[in-house]
Amino acid sequence: MPHNFPTPHPDFLEQTINYRAPLDAFDAIAYYDGSCYPDRTKGEVTAVCDKEEMNMLSINLFHVIVTRKRTGEEARRCMIEMAADFLLHHISSPYVEQFLFPQQYHTEDPDKAYF
Secondary structure, eight states: OOOOOSOEOOEEEEEEOOOOOOOGGGGHHHHOOOTTEEEETTTTEEEEEHHHHHHHHHHHHHHHTTSSSSOOHHHHHHHHHHHHHHHHHHHOOHHHHHHHHHOOOOOOOOOOOOO
């Protein structure tokens, strides 16, 4: 799938981790990047890009939004800056090397039955 944020590339490498995102963060997450999204029922977050490092960066910034350290707009600006450093200038960052938050367990949310 063609994707133009933060630079034109094809989205084809999909990576998913367990992560329970709060419902009130979904709007900011959607604003941040359409190729990084939560699945409430499964309790997962998925990032899709063309490089593993960019998926790592995307999910780390997803976490920054969820923990309210940055808004969706601020996370977009960070993505642009860090991706340019990594892709154009070969400058690495912990954001592209590893998850910067603890692994989550039992993240699924099957919701409630009403009948």
